[in-house]
Amino acid sequence: MNQQKKLLIIDDDPDFVEGIKSILDAANYSVDVAYNPKDGLNALQTMNYDMLLLDIMMGRGAEGIMIARKMRKDAKLRELPVLIITGIREQMAFLFPGEPVHPRFVEVDELVEKPVEPQFLLDKVSALLQAAEARKGKAG
Template sequence: MTVAAKNKTILLIDDDVDFVAINQQALEASGFKVLAAYDSQEGFKSIKAQKPDLIVLDVMMKTVDEGITFAQQLNGDSELSDIPVFLLTSMAHTPQFPTHFDSLFANPWPAAVTYLEKPINAERLVAEISKVLGL
């Protein structure tokens, strides 16, 4: 556990309860504080209660674009658009994938956006989060 990680809060938003549980355990073991939400509405409530340092967001939850719609809302909110976001998807990864998703946002994203393909193991997720947060 690093002292730096101990001061960082990660919000996991995914409708897959097992994914959230496994990754919450791994992140907490690495010293992060973890908030969990199982849809975008819960995620928004969590963000308003405590602004996280990074959000891990599934693209497809109850609908195929719930995560994208939620990310667009974050991007359009000047108080929240500075939060780095990891967009997770199980869609086939192509070189155009990030460009395609970037084109869905009206404004350039001021914070880091990282695209990760599911399934992703917990150790890699912790490493990617640590890298983006400069830990």
């Protein structure tokens, strides 16, 4: 049952995406990319992914958060592990006054700061995938 995992990256910075994608490619993940929130949501709704890597600051502001919120309301997408990759950790406090610096956007997320070291990224991704697998096992 060791089939290739499918990941989706939603991030509007192609250079950054390239730097993330090549790490994941090399680790034998199948990686799709959406360069804007709209395409990203579309891909999430039409394809089956094992995990989402999501940028927060896109377009006119924190559009990544909108995606995370929409996912929370969607019965199917709610279970999808989300790794938030953002360069704005210290600004989270402004976006969510009164909330801790490390807010939980969706139930199954992790947050790492840009840029992210290759091994650290791979560890996070595999840990989230395993946790999702374990949850599924329990539910089934």
